[in-house]
Amino acid sequence: MIVVTGATGTIGRALIDRLRAAGTAVVAVVRRPEQGESLGCDYVVGDFDRPETIGTALSPGDRLFLNSSLWPGFVHRYREVIDLARSAGVGQVVKVSVRGAEPGALLGGGMHGEVEAHLKASGLAWSILQPVGFMQNLPAEVSFQDGEGRFYGSYGPGRVGYIDARDIADVAAVLLTRPVGADQTYVLTGPEAPTHDEIAAAVSGALGRTVRYIDLPVGELTGHLERQGLPGPVAHDLAELMAQVGDGRWSTTTETVEALTGRPPRSLARFLTDHTAAFRL
Ligand SMILES: NC(=O)c1ccc[n+]([C@@H]2O[C@H](COP(=O)([O-])OP(=O)(O)OC[C@H]3O[C@@H](n4cnc5c(N)ncnc54)[C@H](OP(=O)(O)O)[C@@H]3O)[C@@H](O)[C@H]2O)c1
Incomplete structure (x- = not known):
């Protein structure tokens, strides 16, 4: 079972x-x-x-x-x-x-x-x-005011190979249904690693509304996250984590999803097409 x-x-x-x-x-x-x-x-x-x-x-x-x-x-x-x-x-x-x-x-x-x-x-x-980070986080991160969407981070120009969580489920389904193999760690990413400005452009195109990525230093992002309700230490660590990720540690993509499922991981464009309704315009 x-x-x-x-x-x-x-x-x-x-x-x-x-x-x-x-x-x-x-x-x-x-x-x-x-x-x-x-x-x-x-x-x-x-x-x-x-x-x-x-x-x-x-x-x-x-x-x-x-x-x-x-x-x-x-x-x-x-x-x-x-x-x-x-x-x-x-x-x-x-x-x-x-x-x-x-x-x-x-x-x-x-x-x-x-x-x-x-x-x-x-x-x-x-x-x-x-x-790495899930594409599914995006709809909740983008907030709209006066018709313009914004999301915040401390990644700088760092690229991130965001993954569609449906691909994690697909990988898990393969591993849970094929004969048990050798113990192994699988690093899972999407097919490309955009910058956050590129993500903003892709979201703008998909929604037909301007969405901008606002990059903040760790201290300022901490305050922003606290104002959104996160406890201070968590807000600080989250901002710090984004800055760490911005150094490029999540910028490489892997072939693992395709190797296990037999097809490439879903792209950001595909995610946005399937999840347009999840954004709170
Ligand atoms: N989001 C990202 O970008 C990201 C990136 C890398 C790794 N991850 C990892 O992904 C995992 C989260 O996966 P997800 O996004 O699929 O989860 P999710 O959508 O946040 O759902 C959480 C699930 O955990 C259940 N749950 C929470 N506390 C529980 C408890 N005490 N006992 C039993 N069930 C409990 C929830 O049940 P209820 O419905 O009852 O609440 C729900 O089914 C985390 O380990 C996270 O670190 C996330």
């Missing part, structure tokens, strides 16, 4: 769709029953904050897709779930991480780095997906 955590999330929903379309048996882990009903597949109610609720859903030989958003208890709870998966005799764990994850890195990079280390030491068979 394939057990999918984070099933109501961006990747999770796309993964469930892929697996169901292929007629593959899947169990979604959801926090509330009505979420399971909306997915239209078998489900169990489980919460990472109560690891035993996920542990009891696991049987020998299951293949576990391990994913959720981040919260302060993330590392501790993920370690517990990994230990329960080991005890249950799970046959493979496919975990979503982030490119460049390592203990001590900023924000999710550090948390994922610690969980990766625990998973690798667990004795379980593992595949780790390390995507």
Whole structure:
């Protein structure tokens, strides 16, 4: 059986769709029953904050897709779930991480780095997906005022190979349905790495409205993010992370999506065509 955590999330929903379309048996882990009903597949109610609720859903030989958003208890709870998966005799764990994850890195990079280390030491068979930023973040980042859209960052002229999260789901579906292979980390990117000015131009073209990228120094972006409601330390680390990414560390693209799925990753243009309605004009 394939057990999918984070099933109501961006990747999770796309993964469930892929697996169901292929007629593959899947169990979604959801926090509330009505979420399971909306997915239209078998489900169990489980919460990472109560690891035993996920542990009891696991049987020998299951293949576990391990994913959720981040919260302060993330590392501790993920370690517990990994230990329960080991005890249950799970046959493979496919975990979503982030490119460049390592203990001590900023924000999710550090948390994922610690969980990766625990998973690798667990004795379980593992595949780790390390995507860069998702194209799906864009609609929420662009805000419109007086007919003009803006989004903010500290990337400078740095290029980023943003990925369409549907491609992460496609990769996960392949890894969860083919025979379990060697433990491996897969760095996942889109097909090209635009600058943020180029992204703004592409969004402008797709929406037929002017959208501009506003680049700010880390200190100013921190204040901007705080005014949007982020706690100060998180706002600072997020701005700092953008500046780090701007040094080019996410500017290279990989062939991994195509190698695993047999087709190139979706382009930004394709994403924008499919998600025009998600922008709040
Ligand atoms: N966004 C990016 O640009 C980016 C880039 C690289 C890596 N990542 C990684 O991608 C992952 C997020 O994937 P995503 O965007 O598909 O997720 P998402 O859309 O944010 O959805 C989060 C999912 O996690 C579930 N969840 C949250 N807390 C939970 C808990 N305590 N117990 C059980 N389920 C819980 C949510 O369930 P509910 O519906 O019940 O809330 C939901 O299904 C993170 O690990 C992040 O670090 C993101």
